[in-house]
Amino acid sequence: MSFTEDQVRRYARHIILPGIGVDGQRKLMDAGVLVIGAGGLGSPAAMYLAAAGVGTIGLVDFDRVELSNLQRQLLHDTDDVGRPKVESARDRLASLNPNVDVVAHETLLSSENAFDVLRAYDVVVDGTDNFPVRYLVNDACQMLGKPLVYGSIYQWEGQASVFLPGPDTPCYRCLFPEPPPPGTVPSCAEGGVFGVLPGIVGSIQAVEAIKLVLGTGEALVGKLLLYDALRNEFTTVKLRWDPDCPVCGKHPTVTELIDYEAFCGLAPGQAPPEAEHTPSAREA
Amino acid sequence: MPVQVKVPTILRTHTGGEGVVSGDGATVREILEDLDARYPGFRARVVSDDGGLYRFVNLYVNDEDVRYLGALETEVKDGDVLSILPAVAGG
Numbered sequence: 001m002s003f004t005e006d007q008v009r010r011y012a013r014h015i016i017l018p019g020i021g022v023d024g025q026r027k028l029m030d031a032g033v034l035v036i037g038a039g040g041l042g043s044p045a046a047m048y049l050a051a052a053g054v055g056t057i058g059l060v061d062f063d064r065v066e067l068s069n070l071q072r073q074l075l076h077d078t079d080d081v082g083r084p085k086v087e088s089a090r091d092r093l094a095s096l097n098p099n100v101d102v103v104a105h106e107t108l109l110s111s112e113n114a115f116d117v118l119r120a121y122d123v124v125v126d127g128t129d130n131f132p133v134r135y136l137v138n139d140a141c142q143m144l145g146k147p148l149v150y151g152s153i154y155q156w157e158g159q160a161s162v163f164l165p166g167p168d169t170p171c172y173r174c175l176f177p178e179p180p181p182p183g184t185v186p187s188c189a190e191g192g193v194f195g196v197l198p199g200i201v202g203s204i205q206a207v208e209a210i211k212l213v214l215g216t217g218e219a220l221v222g223k224l225l226l227y228d229a230l231r232n233e234f235t236t237v238k239l240r241w242d243p244d245c246p247v248c249g250k251h252p253t254v255t256e257l258i259d260y261e262a263f264c265g266l267a268p269g270q271a272p273p274e275a276e277h278t279p280s281a282r283e284a
Numbered sequence: 285m286p287v288q289v290k291v292p293t294i295l296r297t298h299t300g301g302e303g304v305v306s307g308d309g310a311t312v313r314e315i316l317e318d319l320d321a322r323y324p325g326f327r328a329r330v331v332s333d334d335g336g337l338y339r340f341v342n343l344y345v346n347d348e349d350v351r352y353l354g355a356l357e358t359e360v361k362d363g364d365v366l367s368i369l370p371a372v373a374g375g
Contacts, residue, residue, distance in 0.1 A: 041375045129375040154372035155293040176371040178339040191294070193374055226369070230293075231303050237347045237367065 007099065011053055019216045025053060029099070031213040032056035034121035036109065036137055038089040039063075040198030041127030041151045041205060043075040048206035049125075050093040050100045054213070057093060058121055060105040061085040072195035109133050111257035114140040123209050125149045127202060131179035138172035139254055141165060142247050147212050147219075148172075151205040156194050156229045158201035161239060162208050162220040167248055169221050174242040174249075197229055287315055287360045290367040295330075298323040307366065312343060313356040315366055330368055331356065340371040 003011070003025075014020040014028075033054050035046045038061040049057055063085050065076045080088035086104035093102045105117050109128075114136055118124055124146050126137050134152070141148040145165040150172060152159045163171040204225065211217045223236045247254045289307045291299050299305050305323075307315035313335075320327035330341055335356070337343065343350045344367040350358045360366065 037375045039375055127375045129373060131371070131373045134373055151375070152372050153374040157293050157372070159369075159372065175342070176340050179373075180338075180340040180371055191374075198375070224369075226367075228303065235347075235367075237344045237369070238349065240349065240352060 014052065020214060024214045024216065027213055028053050028210065029055045032058065032121040033123045033125060033209050034058040034060065034118060035125045035127060036060045036133065037127035037129060038075055038085040039069065039127060039129065040072045040153065040193065041202035043073045044199050044202035045125050045127055045206045045209070046075060046089060046093060047096060048203060049209060050097045052210055053097060053099060056101045056103060058103040058105055059086050059089050060107065060109055060117060062106060062108045072193065072198050109136060111136060114257055115144060118144055118146060121146065123147050123149065123212050125205050125209050127151060127205065134172060135179060136257060138163065139247050139257055142171055149205045149208045151201045153193060153197050153201050155191050156197060158197055158227045160201055160204045160220060160225045161223060164221055168241050170239045170241045171245065171248045173247050174245045175224065175239055177246060194229055200227055286362060288365045289315065289319065290365060292368055292370055294370055295326065295368065298326045298329065310359060311356065312345065312350055312358045312360060312366060315360060342369045344369065
């Protein structure tokens, strides 16, 4: 595939950049990246991926745009309130870069459909807002052999890392083998979230997703990047592969996708303690 | 021995909003006991009733997970940094 004149101009600063060049730009244009959650983290991640010319960007979200989203979710405009997030996100990305094929998955990610949704993509970016989907996506990526770019935020602090498939490198379950019991951790809706924070963390996720596609630089593997906006501090801590990890360890006990409502302590049919804890691909 | 303890946002309600506090003790366990004496209820947010580590809250001495050191018996020295890192899911 050769570049059009317009593409040469659009991607000029990447094409002349050591580490990308013509070959790297072509890799980006041939790549498919799935962004889970078209919210706080998914907004900057998807927008930078689109601007960079990633060929196919998948978006998973089941929510509609709310006014309280707009303080941080830059994919959506005031006029989009009430629209499905995947639709307003698709419009934004198409307007940013019409070369990008945006695939909208307006669905709740579950053990039923996760493999089908994830399978077509080269890299997965996790920008969801709840533990069940985070564990589901981690496990599915390990089982499908997909690299996962993790990001998570709460109030003024964020975390990011890259989880590669297979043993010897850590996954989300090596970091936190089990989710907290339901109701013990407040959601962004309850605890609030600093609007710029997902802009920082989601942008770091875009950086890592692009580096994975290019095979450039060092991936954020085996390290957890921590950002504290109040103390203006970036730190990293070591993240080790756990041989006892239930999904990527030597003797995996998680070998299929789990019913995550039961996993998180909710009996079937039991209402979650807060609406915001309802497992969904929604981001807060 | 004073150790710098980094308190995540979610636990700062216990420390009057402070993100970094000083803790005294020779091990991680002693540091947490010292903090609990000054900030009642703090310890229970970090370790379980039977005194074990939770699987959704990690503790790091400098940049190393205490699970790969001596867990709660990990020794700390003057100038070390103890970081508390809970799982968060926001996005």
